[in-house]
Amino acid sequence: MVSNTQVIFAKVPTTFPVAGEHMVVKKSEIDLDAEIPQGAILTKTLDLSVDPYMRGRMRDASVESYSPAFPLNQTMSGYVVAQVIKSNNSKFTVGDIVYGLGGYAEYVVTPEPYTALLTVRNDIKDSGLPVSNYLGVLGMPGMTAYVGLIKFGKPVKGETLYVSAASGAVGQLVGQIGARLGLRVVGSAGSDEKVDYLKELGFDAAFNYKTVDIQQALGEHCPNGIDIYFENVGGKMLQAVIDHANKFARIVCCGMISQYNTQNPEPIYNMMKVVSKSLEIRGFIVSDSPEMNEAFRRDVTEWLKTGEIKYREDIVEGIENTPEALIDVLRGKNFGKKVVHVADL
Amino acid sequence: MVSNTQVIFAKVPTTFPVAGEHMVVKKSEIDLDAEIPQGAILTKTLDLSVDPYMRGRMRDASVESYSPAFPLNQTMSGYVVAQVIKSNNSKFTVGDIVYGLGGYAEYVVTPEPYTALLTVRNDIKDSGLPVSNYLGVLGMPGMTAYVGLIKFGKPVKGETLYVSAASGAVGQLVGQIGARLGLRVVGSAGSDEKVDYLKELGFDAAFNYKTVDIQQALGEHCPNGIDIYFENVGGKMLQAVIDHANKFARIVCCGMISQYNTQNPEPIYNMMKVVSKSLEIRGFIVSDSPEMNEAFRRDVTEWLKTGEIKYREDIVEGIENTPEALIDVLRGKNFGKKVVHVADL
Numbered sequence: 001m002v003s004n005t006q007v008i009f010a011k012v013p014t015t016f017p018v019a020g021e022h023m024v025v026k027k028s029e030i031d032l033d034a035e036i037p038q039g040a041i042l043t044k045t046l047d048l049s050v051d052p053y054m055r056g057r058m059r060d061a062s063v064e065s066y067s068p069a070f071p072l073n074q075t076m077s078g079y080v081v082a083q084v085i086k087s088n089n090s091k092f093t094v095g096d097i098v099y100g101l102g103g104y105a106e107y108v109v110t111p112e113p114y115t116a117l118l119t120v121r122n123d124i125k126d127s128g129l130p131v132s133n134y135l136g137v138l139g140m141p142g143m144t145a146y147v148g149l150i151k152f153g154k155p156v157k158g159e160t161l162y163v164s165a166a167s168g169a170v171g172q173l174v175g176q177i178g179a180r181l182g183l184r185v186v187g188s189a190g191s192d193e194k195v196d197y198l199k200e201l202g203f204d205a206a207f208n209y210k211t212v213d214i215q216q217a218l219g220e221h222c223p224n225g226i227d228i229y230f231e232n233v234g235g236k237m238l239q240a241v242i243d244h245a246n247k248f249a250r251i252v253c254c255g256m257i258s259q260y261n262t263q264n265p266e267p268i269y270n271m272m273k274v275v276s277k278s279l280e281i282r283g284f285i286v287s288d289s290p291e292m293n294e295a296f297r298r299d300v301t302e303w304l305k306t307g308e309i310k311y312r313e314d315i316v317e318g319i320e321n322t323p324e325a326l327i328d329v330l331r332g333k334n335f336g337k338k339v340v341h342v343a344d345l
Numbered sequence: 346m347v348s349n350t351q352v353i354f355a356k357v358p359t360t361f362p363v364a365g366e367h368m369v370v371k372k373s374e375i376d377l378d379a380e381i382p383q384g385a386i387l388t389k390t391l392d393l394s395v396d397p398y399m400r401g402r403m404r405d406a407s408v409e410s411y412s413p414a415f416p417l418n419q420t421m422s423g424y425v426v427a428q429v430i431k432s433n434n435s436k437f438t439v440g441d442i443v444y445g446l447g448g449y450a451e452y453v454v455t456p457e458p459y460t461a462l463l464t465v466r467n468d469i470k471d472s473g474l475p476v477s478n479y480l481g482v483l484g485m486p487g488m489t490a491y492v493g494l495i496k497f498g499k500p501v502k503g504e505t506l507y508v509s510a511a512s513g514a515v516g517q518l519v520g521q522i523g524a525r526l527g528l529r530v531v532g533s534a535g536s537d538e539k540v541d542y543l544k545e546l547g548f549d550a551a552f553n554y555k556t557v558d559i560q561q562a563l564g565e566h567c568p569n570g571i572d573i574y575f576e577n578v579g580g581k582m583l584q585a586v587i588d589h590a591n592k593f594a595r596i597v598c599c600g601m602i603s604q605y606n607t608q609n610p611e612p613i614y615n616m617m618k619v620v621s622k623s624l625e626i627r628g629f630i631v632s633d634s635p636e637m638n639e640a641f642r643r644d645v646t647e648w649l650k651t652g653e654i655k656y657r658e659d660i661v662e663g664i665e666n667t668p669e670a671l672i673d674v675l676r677g678k679n680f681g682k683k684v685v686h687v688a689d690l
Binding site: 255269274276 | 401410411579583592598599600601604610612613614615617618619620621623624625626627628629630633
């Protein structure tokens with residue numbers, strides 16, 4: 001028997017979740033030599049991801065949404081990189097590295113049909129890139145940046161791209177891809193240190209949305225207006241962008257983090273401008289664009305290897321710190337992509 | 346000298362315009378035998394159109410928007426069908442019928458470069474269809490319906506289309522095209538009489554938004570949710586539709602009439618659902634889709650001639666009634682496309 005720490009969803013939060021109340025760390029034991037069911041695999045978690053969308057899963061199961069609610073009193077789940085240590089499934093071999101949606105525990109038995117949510121990705125072993133990269137720049141957040149900007153942003157050289165939450169898991173890649181495509185890239189973040197980082201990344205302009213007037217900052221840093229807005233925030237920020245949007249601007253929405261932890265969503269008063277400026281506002285979920293997977297992996301892997309893009313991670317050691325790590329992300333306290341390191345490869 | 350009644354923009358309104366205050370009818374005289382400038386034409390107005398978008402032009406000229414502000418104390422302008430009675434321009438011949446943006450007066454001298462806003466359309470003389478049709482079902486509103494539904498609505502047989510202001514100039518055509526494409530078509534309007542008319546037109550369901558709970562009505566009449574919303578209204582209606590929208594729904598916005606005559610726009614509280622349902626909200630101005638002009642004219646002319654579609658008009662006699670006619674449209678008092686008949690062909 002070995003110790004097995006798990007992260008349990010314990011209670012539905014109404015505003016910000018609290019560690020120890022809504023998410024609880026539980027220690028139990030697991031017998032790694034025990035039989036596993038036909039079709040199942042036993043994996044050892046290497047790294048796990050904490051992402052804003054997970055807040056949406058922390059809801060009452062009766063509320064429908066695009067991703068399923070976390071069942072109460074069960075292990076939470078999300079994107080992981082793990083290694084197969086036992087397999088009763090012909091698609092998986094002991095030693096394989098898997099990527100996908102898995103349980104947040106040190107050791108996880110995944111039965112069928114949930115094994116379909118994990119993909120063998122032995123390229124992760126051989127790439128020379130850190131495992132954590134595959135949960136960020138090369139994982140779901142990176143793909144969100146790539147799909148959102150290219151497919152829904154429809155960028156044209158010379159246009160102005162504005163990115164909110166720009167030093168986060170998605171935003172930092174959006175900005176760097178935008179720069180590669182010849183856009184004027186403007187970003188905002190929640191601290192001066194993050195703003196400095198955006199400038200290091202090659203953003204043409206960046207500002208701290210907590211210390212400036214957003215309307216004024218957008219006017220100043222986007223003198224030709226905004227053609228593409230990569231929306232991670234919602235609320236007042238969205239309203240300000242609509243005011244500064246050019247005709248035919250695309251507002252690409254992969255999240256609205258300002259609205260996740262409140263029961264009183266912020267209203268938008270200027271939707272009339274959608275008509276007067278012929279705006280396009282498009283929400284998307286990255287998993288609906290699998291056709292871009294191959295191009296995404298190829299391009300971003302190459303850009304990382306050549307050093308053309310950088311990607312900052314904010315790595316937390318130990319699965320027991322997962323609840324705080326997720327809460328930090330929801331409060332914007334992360335600096336770069338937050339990843340929980342559980343075990344070495 | 347003959348009498349020449351004009352409609353003058355006299356004052357910028359803050360809420361609903363008032364006839365005699367913001368729009369004033371002025372009688373003057375014109376010498377039809379007088380010389381006109383090189384490049385100019387003199388036209389006799391046959392029919393003129395009053396449309397909701399005109400409210401947006403009744404603003405202070407310092408405010409930018411998609412259509413230019415009406416200059417104060419000058420003749421208002423909009424879509425007209427007129428006949429050329431004198432021409433000093435090689436593109437126009439006496440007797441030609443022209444369609445386009447022209448002055449709201451019985452007789453109008455249009456100098457260059459404004460003649461470019463008028464197109465010779467002698468087909469109007471020969472089609473056997475009423476002249477007024479060319480300001481409605483075959484004019485800008487009809488084209489708005491056609492472009493909005495086909496290009497931006499991206500309809501797929503079997504989907505549910507919801508149309509607000511459905512008995513209006515645009516809505517009645519949207520619904521009938523939707524039915525032809527095999528959509529379930531649901532409409533709302535502001536009186537029981539209008540609702541009865543929608544059912545006559547072949548709408549699968551229709552309701553009076555003034556006498557029912559909109560949320561409940563949408564739930565009842567769109568049991569499979571809404572896939573396409575043709576937005577003419579804005580405000581609470583838009584919010585209710587977002588609540589009832591299916592994943593990947595398209596919200597096509599050509600106007601938001603509920604928001605035109607207020608200084609306190611109604612807020613939208615549920616924009617988060619743009620992300621969770623992957624919604625697409627798209628504003629458009631019909632003049633940006635000239636590539637669809639030919640198909641629009643061909644299809645709608647044929648459907649009208651074969652009787653496959655109907656189109657109700659609400660015709661007012663006499664140019665002096667133009668201010669009230671426009672105000673009626675802004676207040677939803679029209680029943681069908683409002684047109685002002687000025688003179689016979």
